[in-house]
Amino acid sequence: MNANANANPAPVEKPLPQPSALSKAYWEAAAQGRLVLQRCTACGKVRHYPRLICDACYSDAVEWVQSSGRAKVHSWTISHHAFHKGFASEVPYTIVTVDLEEGVRALGRWPTETPLKIGQPVQARFVTGNGRADLVFDPA
Numbered sequence: 001m002n003a004n005a006n007a008n009p010a011p012v013e014k015p016l017p018q019p020s021a022l023s024k025a026y027w028e029a030a031a032q033g034r035l036v037l038q039r040c041t042a043c044g045k046v047r048h049y050p051r052l053i054c055d056a057c058y059s060d061a062v063e064w065v066q067s068s069g070r071a072k073v074h075s076w077t078i079s080h081h082a083f084h085k086g087f088a089s090e091v092p093y094t095i096v097t098v099d100l101e102e103g104v105r106a107l108g109r110w111p112t113e114t115p116l117k118i119g120q121p122v123q124a125r126f127v128t129g130n131g132r133a134d135l136v137f138d139p140a
């Protein structure tokens, strides 16, 4: 029998974001701890996640705007199974869906044990380091 059969396997690294031309500005801001959103310069509609064209007027004219990070809880889920081995040591963890005050929905981690309530005010922030920028929401 192999003496190392019961040894802990080497930890698996979490996957890193792979910015595309479309999402590059989002990830660059995220690395600086800033949440930015696309805004259509033709009609003014804000959108998130980054998309090529506006779903209201079909324009591809876009600018990036700073989000306040203020939001309210829409829903949440508690993940008991890691979708990637890099997250296995963190389960269970909570993913919260929020409505940002700019009128778009976003997903992030809920890093506390504080119980959630629908409509609860929250504040966005990024946890950065090791090439990562993870969006989290804290009670406001």
Ligand SMILES: [Zn+2]
Residues within 6 Å of the ligand: 040, 041, 042, 043, 044, 045, 054, 055, 056, 057, 058, 059
């Ligand atoms: Zn538009």
